[in-house]
Amino acid sequence: MNTQPILIIGGGxxxxxxxxxxxxxxxxxxxxxxxxxxGGAPIHHNYAALTPDMRPAATAMGxxxxxxxxxxxxxxxxxxxxxxxxxxAPNISVTLSGPDGDQDVSVGAVIVCTGFxxxxxxxxxxxxxxxxxxxxxxxxxxxxxxxxxxxxxxxxGEPPKQVCFIQCVGSRDRQIGNQWCSKVCCGIAxxxxxxxxxxxxxxxxxxxxIDMRAYGFWEDELYWKAQEEHKVSFIRGxxxxxxxxxxxxxxxxxxxxxxxxVEVPMDMVILSVGMEPSAGTRAxxxxxEIPLESHGFIHTLGGPLDRVxxxxxxxxAAGASTGPADLEDSVTSAGSAAMKAAAFVTLAARGTA
Amino acid sequence: MNTQPILIIGGGxxxxxxxxxxxxxxxxxxxxxxxxxxGGAPIHHNYAALTPDMRPAATAMGxxxxxxxxxxxxxxxxxxxxxxxxxxAPNISVTLSGPDGDQDVSVGAVIVCTGFxxxxxxxxxxxxxxxxxxxxxxxxxxxxxxxxxxxxxxxxGEPPKQVCFIQCVGSRDRQIGNQWCSKVCCGIAxxxxxxxxxxxxxxxxxxxxIDMRAYGFWEDELYWKAQEEHKVSFIRGxxxxxxxxxxxxxxxxxxxxxxxxVEVPMDMVILSVGMEPSAGTRAxxxxxEIPLESHGFIHTLGGPLDRVxxxxxxxxAAGASTGPADLEDSVTSAGSAAMKAAAFVTLAARGTA
Numbered sequence: 001m002n003t004q005p006i007l008i009i010g011g012g013x014x015x016x017x018x019x020x021x022x023x024x025x026x027x028x029x030x031x032x033x034x035x036x037x038x039g040g041a042p043i044h045h046n047y048a049a050l051t052p053d054m055r056p057a058a059t060a061m062g063x064x065x066x067x068x069x070x071x072x073x074x075x076x077x078x079x080x081x082x083x084x085x086x087x088x089a090p091n092i093s094v095t096l097s098g099p100d101g102d103q104d105v106s107v108g109a110v111i112v113c114t115g116f117x118x119x120x121x122x123x124x125x126x127x128x129x130x131x132x133x134x135x136x137x138x139x140x141x142x143x144x145x146x147x148x149x150x151x152x153x154x155x156x157g158e159p160p161k162q163v164c165f166i167q168c169v170g171s172r173d174r175q176i177g178n179q180w181c182s183k184v185c186c187g188i189a190x191x192x193x194x195x196x197x198x199x200x201x202x203x204x205x206x207x208x209x210i211d212m213r214a215y216g217f218w219e220d221e222l223y224w225k226a227q228e229e230h231k232v233s234f235i236r237g238x239x240x241x242x243x244x245x246x247x248x249x250x251x252x253x254x255x256x257x258x259x260x261x262v263e264v265p266m267d268m269v270i271l272s273v274g275m276e277p278s279a280g281t282r283a284x285x286x287x288x289e290i291p292l293e294s295h296g297f298i299h300t301l302g303g304p305l306d307r308v309x310x311x312x313x314x315x316x317a318a319g320a321s322t323g324p325a326d327l328e329d330s331v332t333s334a335g336s337a338a339m340k341a342a343a344f345v346t347l348a349a350r351g352t353a
Numbered sequence: 354m355n356t357q358p359i360l361i362i363g364g365g366x367x368x369x370x371x372x373x374x375x376x377x378x379x380x381x382x383x384x385x386x387x388x389x390x391x392g393g394a395p396i397h398h399n400y401a402a403l404t405p406d407m408r409p410a411a412t413a414m415g416x417x418x419x420x421x422x423x424x425x426x427x428x429x430x431x432x433x434x435x436x437x438x439x440x441x442a443p444n445i446s447v448t449l450s451g452p453d454g455d456q457d458v459s460v461g462a463v464i465v466c467t468g469f470x471x472x473x474x475x476x477x478x479x480x481x482x483x484x485x486x487x488x489x490x491x492x493x494x495x496x497x498x499x500x501x502x503x504x505x506x507x508x509x510g511e512p513p514k515q516v517c518f519i520q521c522v523g524s525r526d527r528q529i530g531n532q533w534c535s536k537v538c539c540g541i542a543x544x545x546x547x548x549x550x551x552x553x554x555x556x557x558x559x560x561x562x563i564d565m566r567a568y569g570f571w572e573d574e575l576y577w578k579a580q581e582e583h584k585v586s587f588i589r590g591x592x593x594x595x596x597x598x599x600x601x602x603x604x605x606x607x608x609x610x611x612x613x614x615v616e617v618p619m620d621m622v623i624l625s626v627g628m629e630p631s632a633g634t635r636a637x638x639x640x641x642e643i644p645l646e647s648h649g650f651i652h653t654l655g656g657p658l659d660r661v662x663x664x665x666x667x668x669x670a671a672g673a674s675t676g677p678a679d680l681e682d683s684v685t686s687a688g689s690a691a692m693k694a695a696a697f698v699t700l701a702a703r704g705t706a
Contacts (some may be wrong), residue, residue, distance in 0.1 A: 327658060
């Protein structure tokens with residue numbers, strides 16, 4: 001059966017899974033990636049190891065990229081963005097703007113895999129002093145250090161003796177307008193705590209949290225192990241201020257389990273920054289006129305029974321474009337979106353869509 | 354291309370999604386359900402309304418069942434179980450035992466959608482007195498009452514004035530051997546709290562919890578609303594004992610946020626029971642020799658990057674057969690499994706699997 005190719009926007013985990021899956025099924029796709037490399041956030045932001053199995057992100061994403069590359073029916077376009085769209089599925093005309101200029105192609109369906117953006121903790125929350133104190137970093141900054149196998153205080157290049165994570169920075173916070181839970185930061189903080197204890201066995205690690213939202217492998221492989229094998233201290237509490245005390249940082253807040261104020265000196269503070277809708281999500285939403293939900297992620301129509309079908313016929317979404325998602329969510333939803341997009345063009349070709 | 358049919362075991366949300374999706378894609382499937390009705394746990398256990406949109410479960414599952422029923426390429430077998438299997442994919446011989454006796458068929462791939470079992474709170478945790486106190490019920494018992502639109506104390510048929518939920522019953526509990534988080538009970542308790550406040554506006558509702566694990570729509574639509582619009586009291590704490598005091602129940606425990614013991618009289622206690630591997634999961638694991646993970650759910654091979662491929666080639670799993678899952682997880686993983694199963698039989702038919 002002759003069907004139009006399916007356009008996949010974004011070459012991260014979701015886009016890679018969707019394109020390879022479609023090729024396996026015998027469907028042509030065009031995979032558009034705005035950067036010069038596939039692999040999405042794990043590659044672009046230099047993630048070290050993936051949860052829960054601690055495989056190097058470069059290896060895991062490299063394998064997914066190679067599989068998409070080797071797939072017969074995937075047409076990969078790097079350094080390319082979608083700059084215009086018109087018509088309706090299964091005949092959508094899109095303009096792809098890449099290194100060789102603009103090209104107009106017709107596609108049968110679209111899968112938006114535009115991922116997320118890390119919350120910028122300097123912009124809206126002043127109390128953590130991310131821009132003021134060199135030793136206040138984010139999960140993303142820490143990943144880069146773990147990748148280099150070298151966790152040191154940016155201020156003096158020395159290994160820290162005491163480090164804490166502050167959870168829900170840019171998440172579950174109505175003051176800054178980000179009410180949503182970013183879902184993965186609890187598990188990532190557990191993972192990084194273990195990595196710190198591996199690299200620096202004498203370093204004490206604390207995690208200040210509201211609720212520890214870790215289930216499945218996040219709990220089995222990371223949360224329990226961080227607590228029990230690696231002696232990381234989890235403190236249910238709220239951090240209200242970080243100030244300088246001599247060469248160290250003073251973290252002030254409340255231990256809500258013990259019901260008392262805490263003031264702990266730290267050498268480094270790692271802010272567990274959450275996920276926000278990406279610029280790509282906003283741009284593709286505008287271009288294809290895809291409705292967004294209240295937080296700015298792509299709205300899907302089917303409640304709990306369909307998390308990939310958007311408000312525009314023939315346009316599907318996967319991964320963190322629809323809300324905070326871990327790798328498992330991204331790859332699984334990409335499979336579901338690929339199936340629905342393939343079914344959409346198949347039914348259209350049969351004349352029943 | 355001629356491919357063998359795909360066997361889908363279990364007619365709940367995951368099995369229904371997989372079978373309809375495969376039919377849309379042009380692949381034949383046989384959907385085997387041991388009961389006399391499709392719809393899985395939501396139908397079998399008389400769930401009232403689904404999260405987060407509060408649609409009646411019967412309506413939502415009815416629509417999914419009707420879609421599978423109407424799908425051209427789905428062969429539905431009710432009252433049927435898989436009783437023997439031999440050979441390897443893409444040529445697995447299975448025996449289907451149903452109302453008309455045994456039938457041997459050859460299938461190209463298998464998707465196990467055998468769901469979960471609710472934890473039985475009477476069997477292993479004596480402290481809550483589920484078998485002793487009529488007014489101690491479970492989330493499942495409560496669903497049946499909500500479906501009837503009539504929440505009353507079983508002991509005297511009167512509407513309760515004070516109700517509490519106890520979270521993590523049969524979850525996160527090493528003493529009874531269930532270490533895992535069941536992922537959905539936080540959200541379901543929030544949903545049921547709202548339902549209680551709708552039915553009985555004068556009834557006070559409390560939720561005793563360890564961590565409130567609610568993200569995505571669970572948080573937006575249920576947790577926040579239960580707290581803010583419906584004035585449900587969430588108490589971070591541990592309940593250690595339930596005893597009778599006159600006609601009421603006395604709930605004793607510790608409020609860990611306030612750091613003090615609590616003793617609260619309740620008219621009803623609802624135990625938020627977790628998910629365990631189903632008998633069907635165990636049986637199919639034995640029959641197809643599918644390795645299980647440490648908690649007894651089906652083990653999947655790809656870490657975070659593939660949650661549907663099992664240790665047996667051509668055998669995939671979806672929904673709660675691989676671990677606690679909500680409807681969103683079940684339907685999404687079913688789409689992913691359907692895609693991979695279809696790709697498996699396609700590649701096999703092309704001679705490249």
